[in-house]
Amino acid sequence: EAGVTQFPSHSVIEKGQTVTLRCDPISGHDNLYWYRRVMGKEIKFLLHFVKESKQDESGMPNNRFLAERTGGTYSTLKVQPAELEDSGVYFCASSQWGEGARGYTFGSGTRLTVV
């Protein structure tokens, strides 16, 4: 089966610009998660979708971040406007319903650099 796909793999944007990251989960996986790793520190939770609904968005840093999951399939994470501190690696992960606590399948991540 195809894995979790993220694109772009790298993005370099200027402060104040907008960037949209995309994640295609494994087909049939209702759980979709976004995580972020900043400056080589720990990987931090951003939010969790169950199908198209936001189950938990407690990790979203501020209202410059907007996540959507169209029809319960792919998800986008938009940063508008981007700030320098948004630089990092954004990971997407997915799992089947009921298996969320048993480990995820991760994508390769999008490395975002804001200059």
Place this chain on the structure above:
Amino acid sequence: AQSVTQLGSHVSVSEGALVLLRCNYSSSVPPYLFWYVQYPNQGLQLLLKYTTGATLVKGINGFEAEFKKSETSFHLTKPSAHMSDAAEYFCAVSPNTNAGKSTFGDGTTLTVKP
């Protein structure tokens, strides 16, 4: 609330030597525990997990970890390191619910010397 502490951001071993990566956690509910590995330019891959049952769990590539509740630890070991084991390793904890919101450690970079 949950937290994970990985002791040692960098660990270096010789090829053939024992690998020991340390992880301590705190959790207010019975935890599920995980080790993930990230090879260069790749995503995180689940190495092994503890959910319930046997406290010694075996994973891929010869790795294993033991859940010790009394010590709140979940250390990762491998008897003999291979060059291909060089990667970054992450310990994570989540509550045993479908939400599966995981808390990760800072990661440990393993270097294997020839």
